[in-house]
Amino acid sequence: YEADAFRTAEQPAYTKCGVRISFYSNIDFKEELEGLQASGSEGVGLFRTENLFIDGTKVPSESEQYNYYREMAETLKPLPLVVRLFDIGGDKLLYSPVREPNPNLGWRGIRILIDVPEILESQLRAVLRANTSGNIHILLPMISSLEEIVFIKNSLEKLCGEITSETGTTCEKPFIGAMIEVPAAVEMIEEITSAVDFISIGTNDLTQYTLAVDRNNVIVQDLFDKFHPAIIRQLHRVISTAQKNRCMVSICGDMGSDGLALPFLLGCGLRKFSVVSGDIAKLKKTVSRFTLEETEALAAECLRLGSAAKIKGCLENFQAAR
Numbered sequence: 068y069e070a071d072a073f074r075t076a077e078q079p080a081y082t083k084c085g086v087r088i089s090f091y092s093n094i095d096f097k098e099e100l101e102g103l104q105a106s107g108s109e110g111v112g113l114f115r116t117e118n119l120f121i122d123g124t125k126v127p128s129e130s131e132q133y134n135y136y137r138e139m140a141e142t143l144k145p146l147p148l149v150v151r152l153f154d155i156g157g158d159k160l161l162y163s164p165v166r167e168p169n170p171n172l173g174w175r176g177i178r179i180l181i182d183v184p185e186i187l188e189s190q191l192r193a194v195l196r197a198n199t200s201g202n203i204h205i206l207l208p209m210i211s212s213l214e215e216i217v218f219i220k221n222s223l224e225k226l227c228g229e230i231t232s233e234t235g236t237t238c239e240k241p242f243i244g245a246m247i248e249v250p251a252a253v254e255m256i257e258e259i260t261s262a263v264d265f266i267s268i269g270t271n272d273l274t275q276y277t278l279a280v281d282r283n284n285v286i287v288q289d290l291f292d293k294f295h296p297a298i299i300r301q302l303h304r305v306i307s308t309a310q311k312n313r314c315m316v317s318i319c320g321d322m323g324s325d326g327l328a329l330p331f332l333l334g335c336g337l338r339k340f341s342v343v344s345g346d347i348a349k350l351k352k353t354v355s356r357f358t359l360e361e362t363e364a365l366a367a368e369c370l371r372l373g374s375a376a377k378i379k380g381c382l383e384n385f386q387a388a389r
């Protein structure tokens with residue numbers, strides 16, 4: 068059985084009606100690139116660069132980052148490498164010099180990058196210099212306003228110009244994408260999808276912030292429910308708006324690995340998933356069981372339901388019938 072699953076994993080995934088679905092990997096370290104293609108992955112959809120912080124506190128230098136990203140990009144090429152800028156702060160890395168009373172609502176991700184130019188610029192420079200094969204894309208964490216995107220685009224423009232004059236060869240600007248993981252970004256999805264090349268939906272934080280449920284607090288664990296109608300409706304809105312605005316869209320939150328959620332996401336129009344490599348074989352098999360037409364009917368039905376229990380029931384019935 069294992070050998071069989073392996074062979075399936077390396078084949079591209081198609082729905083029962085023949086539409087191609089792509090699977091990429093979420094990774095934390097470059098060592099995970101080994102075996103990436105054997106897992107059926109088509110590249111890295113999320114590289115969480117905050118793991119490069121030494122001992123969780125020391126900012127890696129530009130040259131350390133350059134070497135790291137360069138090695139990854141060259142190993143992967145022509146497959147894509149989506150480098151998410153440091154998502155430090157919050158519950159992840161204690162970068163803040165003060166003890167924040169509510170770190171998840173505090174100095175985190177893009178907010179730190181905008182406030183500390185040394186961190187932002189050394190990371191952007193390292194990425195731009197490492198992108199000699201053109202397969203690196205930049206993803207921005209914790210976006211909650213358009214101004215944050217504009218700020219990073221301006222920095223990129225400036226640094227690209229500097230690198231071009233330093234090296235004498237034109238520095239090409241990579242694709243830029245926004246994480247959709249804060250409810251404000253969902254409200255602004257029309258403008259955000261017009262301002263970036265791609266978006267990636269972070270359902271872990273989106274669930275936490277939409278439902279006001281700490282993703283790491285065991286006391287309220289039962290309330291952390293990605294099938295809550297509020298999340299289901301946000302996902303549909305985000306995916307359909309991205310498609311209308313011809314903005315590439317993928318999911319990188321844990322929901323992308325959930326076989327129960329999969330037909331709903333397909334029915335909303337999602338075609339790209341970034342998940343842990345080990346889940347790809349299983350997900351590719353699941354994809355092949357559905358036609359898009361039936362997933363679209365399923366999504367429409369889920370969007371009409373008013374509770375997580377009813378939505379889960381509907382998804383379970385759908386699976387059981389196939």
Ligand code: PEP
Pocket residue numbers: 115154248268269270271272273319320321
């Ligand atoms: C998410 O929030 O869903 C996500 C993918 O990012 P992280 O889990 O790294 O916060």
Ligand code: MG
Pocket residue numbers: 248269271272
């Ligand atoms: Mg997140």
